[in-house]
Amino acid sequence: MDGNARAARRVLLLGGTAEARELAVLLDGRPEFEVISSLAGRVAAPELPPGRTRVGGFGGPDELRAWLETERIDAVIDATHPFAARMTASAVAATSAANVPLLLLRRPGWIAGAQDDWRRVPSLRAAAANLPGKRVFLTTGRGSVTAFASDTTRWFLIRSVEPPTPPTPPHAHILLAKGPFEVKDEIALMRRHAIDTLVTKDSGGQMTAAKLTAARHLALPVIMIDRPPPPNAPTTSTAKSAAKWLFTQA
Numbered sequence: 001m002d003g004n005a006r007a008a009r010r011v012l013l014l015g016g017t018a019e020a021r022e023l024a025v026l027l028d029g030r031p032e033f034e035v036i037s038s039l040a041g042r043v044a045a046p047e048l049p050p051g052r053t054r055v056g057g058f059g060g061p062d063e064l065r066a067w068l069e070t071e072r073i074d075a076v077i078d079a080t081h082p083f084a085a086r087m088t089a090s091a092v093a094a095t096s097a098a099n100v101p102l103l104l105l106r107r108p109g110w111i112a113g114a115q116d117d118w119r120r121v122p123s124l125r126a127a128a129a130n131l132p133g134k135r136v137f138l139t140t141g142r143g144s145v146t147a148f149a150s151d152t153t154r155w156f157l158i159r160s161v162e163p164p165t166p167p168t169p170p171h172a173h174i175l176l177a178k179g180p181f182e183v184k185d186e187i188a189l190m191r192r193h194a195i196d197t198l199v200t201k202d203s204g205g206q207m208t209a210a211k212l213t214a215a216r217h218l219a220l221p222v223i224m225i226d227r228p229p230p231p232n233a234p235t236t237s238t239a240k241s242a243a244k245w246l247f248t249q250a
């Protein structure tokens with residue numbers, strides 16, 4: 001090795017989002033970094049990013065800290081979903097304990113326009129307690145349907161990538177589908193099922209935003225579940241700026 005050459009910096013990229021994949025693609029083949037992408041393992045056939053991957057939880061913040069030390073990780077980028085609060089809390093605690101720099105990569109939340117009827121609520125439970133209609137399009141993800149399970153008075157169209165975790169509401173149709181979705185298809189779907197209320201998390205991004213445009217078009221109320229409070233850590237919103245940050249961590 002030439003005397004000036006440096007070992008590649010080892011980066012843990014906590015993923016499960018389009019932004020994480022985008023960053024893995026940007027860093028793929030860069031000699032400066034060796035990236036290990038980490039997935040929770042919830043999806044049966046995940047779209048794996050390029051480069052090295054690992055799948056499954058670490059076992060909590062202490063175990064993550066030990067893993068960071070064993071793997072001699074130089075920097076962590078948490079590009080998990082804005083609602084993956086446990087993983088993010090674990091990353092904040094473990095990187096602080098191991099003295100490893102951490103950056104959060106978070107897509108911005110959605111912003112209502114003048115024509116939108118969005119009703120913001122702080123939690124799934126608050127969403128379940130504040131449904132204005134009787135035929136509800138539930139798009140909050142497979143793990144969140146149980147919050148609506150005791151509702152025997154409404155009918156739910158439940159859309160998720162993987163089958164929802166039981167219990168589910170008694171009157172429901174489950175639709176397994178993965179974005180991106182088109183506005184015209186979302187309008188047709190909502191019309192076909194006579195939907196009168198849309199429930200969503202404030203996930204942000206383009207992949208699933210068409211349902212919001214469709215709801216506006218159909219003048220439907222949207223119950224928008226707010227993101228969990230962000231941790232106190234440096235944050236950026238694009239894969240490009242996250243890659244730039246890595247170069248500053250030399």
Ligand code: NAP
Binds near residue numbers: 061
């Ligand atoms: P969570 O509640 O914050 O995580 C629960 C546990 O799963 C974590 O404590 C961790 O286990 C493990 N985990 C989560 N993300 C991981 C990752 N990238 N690599 C390794 N272990 C991970 O998260 P979640 O809401 O279940 O989300 C799971 C995954 O799905 C995340 O990767 C997230 O980006 C993605 N996702 C979530 C949503 C959503 O709405 N929540 C939507 C789209 C994609 P240990 O404590 O054992 O380390």
